[in-house]
Amino acid sequence: MMLITGGARSGKSRFAEQIAEKRGGDVLYIATSAVTDAEMAERIRFHQQQRPAHWHTFERHRDLADVVRLKQAEFPTIVIECITTLITNLLFDMDGEADPEAMDFIAIEQHILAQITDLTDAAQHCESEVILVTNEVGMGIVPDNLLSRRFRDIAGRVNQQLAAAADEVYLVVSGIPVPVKTSA
Amino acid sequence: MMLITGGARSGKSRFAEQIAEKRGGDVLYIATSAVTDAEMAERIRFHQQQRPAHWHTFERHRDLADVVRLKQAEFPTIVIECITTLITNLLFDMDGEADPEAMDFIAIEQHILAQITDLTDAAQHCESEVILVTNEVGMGIVPDNLLSRRFRDIAGRVNQQLAAAADEVYLVVSGIPVPVKTSA
Amino acid sequence: MMLITGGARSGKSRFAEQIAEKRGGDVLYIATSAVTDAEMAERIRFHQQQRPAHWHTFERHRDLADVVRLKQAEFPTIVIECITTLITNLLFDMDGEADPEAMDFIAIEQHILAQITDLTDAAQHCESEVILVTNEVGMGIVPDNLLSRRFRDIAGRVNQQLAAAADEVYLVVSGIPVPVKTSA
Numbered sequence: 001m002m003l004i005t006g007g008a009r010s011g012k013s014r015f016a017e018q019i020a021e022k023r024g025g026d027v028l029y030i031a032t033s034a035v036t037d038a039e040m041a042e043r044i045r046f047h048q049q050q051r052p053a054h055w056h057t058f059e060r061h062r063d064l065a066d067v068v069r070l071k072q073a074e075f076p077t078i079v080i081e082c083i084t085t086l087i088t089n090l091l092f093d094m095d096g097e098a099d100p101e102a103m104d105f106i107a108i109e110q111h112i113l114a115q116i117t118d119l120t121d122a123a124q125h126c127e128s129e130v131i132l133v134t135n136e137v138g139m140g141i142v143p144d145n146l147l148s149r150r151f152r153d154i155a156g157r158v159n160q161q162l163a164a165a166a167d168e169v170y171l172v173v174s175g176i177p178v179p180v181k182t183s184a
Numbered sequence: 185m186m187l188i189t190g191g192a193r194s195g196k197s198r199f200a201e202q203i204a205e206k207r208g209g210d211v212l213y214i215a216t217s218a219v220t221d222a223e224m225a226e227r228i229r230f231h232q233q234q235r236p237a238h239w240h241t242f243e244r245h246r247d248l249a250d251v252v253r254l255k256q257a258e259f260p261t262i263v264i265e266c267i268t269t270l271i272t273n274l275l276f277d278m279d280g281e282a283d284p285e286a287m288d289f290i291a292i293e294q295h296i297l298a299q300i301t302d303l304t305d306a307a308q309h310c311e312s313e314v315i316l317v318t319n320e321v322g323m324g325i326v327p328d329n330l331l332s333r334r335f336r337d338i339a340g341r342v343n344q345q346l347a348a349a350a351d352e353v354y355l356v357v358s359g360i361p362v363p364v365k366t367s368a
Numbered sequence: 369m370m371l372i373t374g375g376a377r378s379g380k381s382r383f384a385e386q387i388a389e390k391r392g393g394d395v396l397y398i399a400t401s402a403v404t405d406a407e408m409a410e411r412i413r414f415h416q417q418q419r420p421a422h423w424h425t426f427e428r429h430r431d432l433a434d435v436v437r438l439k440q441a442e443f444p445t446i447v448i449e450c451i452t453t454l455i456t457n458l459l460f461d462m463d464g465e466a467d468p469e470a471m472d473f474i475a476i477e478q479h480i481l482a483q484i485t486d487l488t489d490a491a492q493h494c495e496s497e498v499i500l501v502t503n504e505v506g507m508g509i510v511p512d513n514l515l516s517r518r519f520r521d522i523a524g525r526v527n528q529q530l531a532a533a534a535d536e537v538y539l540v541v542s543g544i545p546v547p548v549k550t551s552a
Contacts (some may be wrong), residue, residue, distance in 0.1 A: 003358065005357065005358055006506075006507075007323065007504060007505075007506030007507040007524065008506035008507075008510070008520050008521065008524055009506055009520065009521050009522075009523070009524020009525050009527075009528070010506055010524055010527075010528070011524075011528045039514075039517075134358075136191060136323075136357070136506075136507040137191075137507070137508060137509050137510075138190075138191030138192035138193055138194055138320075138507070138508075139190075139191040139192075139320040139321070139322070139323035139324065139375065139504075139507035139508060140321060140322075140323060140324020140325065140327075140507065140508020140509060141321050141324060141327050141332045141335070141336055141508065142192070142321075143508075143509045146223075148509045149223075151509070152192050152193065152509055153192065153193050154193075155193070156191065156192055156193020156194055156195075157193050159193075159194075159358040159359070160193070160194070160195045160358055160359035161359075162358065163357075163358035163359050163360050164359055169357070169358060169360055171357050171362075173373065173504070173531075173537070173539050173548050174371065174373055174502075174527040174528055174530065174531035174537060174548070175527070175528035175529075175531050175532055176531050176537055176548045176549045178362075178539075178546075178548055180357050180358070180360045180362055181360045187542065189541065189542055191507065318542075320375060320507075320541070321375075322374075322375030322376035322377055322378055322504075323374075323375040323376075323504040323505070323506070323507035323508065324505060324506075324507060324508020324509065324511075325505050325508060325511050325516045325519070325520055326376070326505075330407075333407075336376050336377065337376065337377050338377075339377070340375065340376055340377020340378055340379075341377050343377075343378075343542040343543070344377070344378070344379045344542055344543035345543075346542065347541075347542035347543050347544050348543055353541070353542060353544055355541050355546075362546075364541050364542070364544045364546055365544045
């Protein structure tokens with residue numbers, strides 16, 4: 001299991017795709033983005049064009065552990081992109097219409113961390129190499145709205161949990177992967 | 185003297201606490217947060233529950249150098265958490281009610297850097313190992329309000345000053361400490 | 369060709385200047401900032417005072433490749449500071465008055481990346497060592513306005529392109545340069 005983190009447009013995805021490509025064999029690409037507007041649709045289309053045509057793309061907005069368990073026999077490499085979008089999905093699935101002041105962020109975080117535990121468990125005990133792409137979102141100024149603050153709290157804790165479970169962790173800076181945790 | 189930096193929820197505090205725990209002996213934990221709202225009170229309570237019960241917690245919102253000088257004989261390890269909150273305290277102590285447009289940021293920065301110089305001087309010349317926790321706040325988009333821009337300028341310069349004085353500096357990424365400056 | 373990246377007030381500029389100073393000989397310093405307000409004027413003045421008096425400062429807001437080609441024979445070291453401001457200039461030169469919703473960001477990005485390709489081509493094939501300073505802007509929360517989101521997308525891709533072309537890349541954290549890419 002490998003975790004690739006970095007800022008927006010840092011080249012995280014390309015690095016994940018290079019590693020998957022280098023491993024050879026069929027690649028299952030799990031896209032977590034729910035298409036919610038034209039900007040996102042355009043971005044998803046752009047990313048799809050970047051990926052090799054023979055990759056198998058699977059859209060899944062939650063319960064990723066099930067997909068990993070189900071597909072591991074078939075695909076030697078599974079790329080999940082990205083965890084930050086998955087957190088957004090889970091956040092809004094649960095309580096999306098609510099006033100942020102009224103949201104129960106403790107329950108939301110527990111629910112999300114449980115999903116992540118399930119995913120890391122599946123990733124650690126499957127035959128495939130699972131490559132997860134996530135985002136660094138906590139290195140700017142404290143956001144002035146509550147929802148953003150809670151989101152980055154949850155995203156930070158999720159990243160910690162994933163990195164603890166991963167055999168290798170890379171921080172991608174300006175397209176260059178910096179090893180943060182290495183196996184053996 | 186050791187500096188631990190990283191984004192929000194990156195695992196900085198836990199790493200600081202692990203190091204302090206590993207060193208053995210009594211630990212003085214200096215918390216810089218002034219409780220200003222329910223969100224912060226909850227966060228402080230959460231952090232206190234994470235810390236070993238035998239740690240000595242001391243709340244101090246400014247003049248940390250005095251505490252370090254006074255307590256060094258008693259505690260082999262002093263953890264200060266966190267510098268970013270200390271800067272916020274100093275910023276608002278001086279000019280908190282003012283219109284940001286009217287604040288004298290040059291004087292404020294000089295005052296804050298002088299406090300930091302005093303603190304690093306105390307940390308470098310005391311018997312305790314002083315472990316400082318700070319935040320990366322400058323890796324996002326330029327904030328659209330003046331106060332945030334000035335705050336991140338000051339926070340960045342303070343981090344530079346602390347890192348220059350420290351024997352060791354770590355950047356914590358997804359819970360994994362990345363050595364940035366190492367002693368010897 | 370060397371790329372120095374980092375957050376706001378991380379000490380990027382000082383590191384670039386130390387390297388230029390250490391190399392010896394005349395230094396051409398290309399400042400990309402267009403002075404647009406008092407805050408920026410003050411910041412530029414502050415930075416000028418930090419630089420050695422014998423450096424040659426040249427203000428240029430676009431077409432930097434031409435300057436590099438023209439001046440390479442004269443200056444063994446050329447410092448360009450900074451790329452992020454250059455992107456801002458190019459963004460606003462093209463479409464500055466427009467409603468962000470109406471801006472053609474695909475064309476803008478292509479235009480900017482072409483300018484960067486021209487610059488890296490000049491930097492790689494000139495006699496001078498070219499040191500470029502840029503910013504990490506993508507490690508915070510997704511900005512809530514479209515222009516900022518597009519800006520950080522472009523800035524991220526520009527940084528990737530520069531780092532791919534550079535012989536050495538450093539990420540400056542709290543004033544300490546962390547090697548990200550090293551030559552041989």
